[in-house]
Amino acid sequence: MKNSIGRDLPEVIEGYGQPIPYSGAFEARPAMRRQAPKVKTIHPRDQKLVDTLEAVFQQIPITDGMTLSFHHHFRNGDGVVNQVLATAAALGIKNLKVALSSVFPVHETLIAYMKSGVVTALDTNYMSGPVAKAVSEGVLATPVVLRTHGGRARAIECGQLPIDVAFIAAPAADEYGNLNGVQGPAACGSLGYAFPDAEYADHVVAVTDYIAEYPLAPISIPQCLVDYVVKVDCAGDPRGIVSGTTKITKDPVGLKIAAMAAKVIEAAGLLKNGFSFQTGAGGVSLAVAHFIRQRMEQEHIVGSFALGGITGYMVDMLEKGFFKKLIDVQGFDLEAIRSIKTNPNHLEVSANFYASPFNVGCAVNRLDVVVLGATEIDVDFHVNVVTGSDGVIMGGSGGHADAAAGAKVTIVVANLLRGRLPIIVEQVLTATTPGETIDVLVTERGVAVNPQRPELLRQLLAAGLPVKEIQDLKAMAEKIAGVPRKLTTSDRVVAVVEYRDGSVIDVVRQVHQ
Amino acid sequence: MNLRRTMLFIPGNNPGMLQNGGVFGADSVILDLEDAVAPQEKDAARLLVAQALQTVDYGTSERVVRINPLDTFGAEDIQMIVPCQPDVLLVPKVEGVQDIEKVTALVAQAETAGQKPVQLIALLETAKGIALAYEIAQSKGRLTALALGAEDYTAGLGATRTKEGKEIFTARSLVINAAAAAGIQSLDTPFTDANDEAGLYQDTLTGKELGFKGKLAINPRQIDVIHGVFNPTPAVIEWAEEVVHAIRKAESEGSGVASLHGKMVDAPIVARAEYILKLARRLGLEVMQ
């Protein structure tokens, strides 16, 4: 069958079931109630502190076939997933589903557990590194479910991703299960992606290497949700958790694209008091913030809020008065941690608040502008951020599709040629974010406006921006680089790409070796 | 009129920069075989630039190649580059009219039948070159501009290079005057701190006010700032329109002399006004008539 953007889906996907075909960004009308979390109680004298992960496994008890969930706030410094799975393997547990909000190179150990049958299913929003490669090569018999950040919150809350045990890596905890992300050696800032897991999992285990005196302050995840607290020697490696100061790109082509994106924002009439903005932490995205900031300074504009993954650059804009608030689901660097710890205008929010489509208002809906990247974009403006030029999984939506759907204007910034590869293709290999939610593509050789946005097109033309048809930009790139040969794939589905509402926007098929 | 507000250096042995050189909107790109290329890579860069000239679309940017001096690799550069149809060669370390004559002879030899004649720009970057600026500027035929290279020049003098540039005031003026006297363009030395936007603006303005028609650029980030200085402002365009209007009116009334706001409008002022309007139209800026 084909979904509404023409992607070919199997009628039944083995190990996944019958896909609900994607039918439009805002078509889904949920007719259901939220999952009711398990009702629990505790005796006033009961203790939550458990000595070892093994003891927790036995007390719950964790058995074959369960779903264990994790967040990715420790990014490439995470030590918790590996320790929990090592425990499962040592206890001889099989057939686990791992619901980890993002998978990083540090999680390479997963591959061995997949091969030995400890882990047989994976549910995630983003994956890079060896696990992504192994999945692409078919290490799992059942396809991975790839969600958006908002979609994961939705799936947990609506009972489509039931969690038996949530292991929450906590930089700081007290012995009664209050948690925060801003203290201790593994401080990571916001714990936003762990909130739905803490609220909806049958069992919640905090894993920490820093136990503070009761009651912990501040509290991000409260004691009333947490069943157990396990102290381990080391929950994560700070060097992999936080990055250094994120620098604006020095690449002249990237800067040219960023400057052009800033002009697009201005030409669209959005750069005024109350402006709200989201951009990535990558070099080019951050450079857009830099050019926006220059204009805000010149025109004395005060924005409302910046959203998303927060970097030191955004913290600086908050502190210098360019934005009144930061809404933070995930922090990237030490400055972001310092700020969220001390500044009441720097808000910690859950993945649900940030981006879930099935609530009555998530933060992305309040965005004027989001600036996003792409590994491919096609002539219908559908974007791929899942698979790379070799067809191997190297990312995932994360918040990409969520922010694109919510923002008034969604801008994709990309080099027209990445190395030799044209960024614009006839049809993306994997559709992640639908074209109807993408408004403008900005490249170093011109700007293309989605034909569904005639008013925006008029504004950009009036501002004298170098607007071109997306087909013309594509032809320009192919003239320079030659027409690339299309990748061929097998029929075997290695991942199902769910849109934020749970419908299937595409599948990832294994590439021919 | 060759518009050369910005001439952007592109390192000649860097394929990524060479293929993207046209996207920054510089009036000229200078594919550099000299300072940007290590001696052992001169052969590689020469072939790469030769290929780039034949295949890369530099859009509206004029295509300039900075060759090496004739006493090193210059002759080989000319032999390979000229048949690839560059618009201009930038000749470094020019110290006398004979340098231009030698290059001219080699270029003429290397040109293919029917090829658009390759122009030359002399880069003056030594005390001797500055001292002989007017003589060099008078080289007949291919020479289209003089450019100042202040880093080597001040190093040779033993002068302290400053952001304010008082140490190059005389050299700037000599180059501007020599070029103007010979009826060719003068182009200002690059501002070498790519991170100092305010400094770049001030330095460009200083050069423009002295009479330079454009400036060399070492980083694409410098282009917008330099264009901002050299582009006529709305007030200047308006003044130029008034001047041209006044002289037309005077002419139609049979008088060769016009006045504007009580001041006489003479031929040099009319020429300047016409240049500004031409520039403004070329840049797509708002012009009334």
Next chain:
Amino acid sequence: MSEAGKRTVGQAGTLESNDVMITVSPGEEGSGISIELTSIVKEQYGDAIQKTVQDVVGEEKCRDIYITVVDRGALDCTIRARLLTALLRAGVVQKKEVI
């Protein structure tokens, strides 16, 4: 071949993005032309790169060489330039023959 004695290993290019590193090694008389290609865009442009290398080798009438191409997304013009440089440095092609 008369210049066979001067033939040596020639290398040109870098492993930077958009560049290509090409190594030309002279082979035994009669060994023919062999090309070993590694590329980050092999799926999309592997055939095109092979063809470009073949074309240049043909235009320059080269014989009996082993060519290693490590491509980092170079355009055709870059591949040609780097290959010509490597051939020149290897003494496989004489200077005046180029272009």
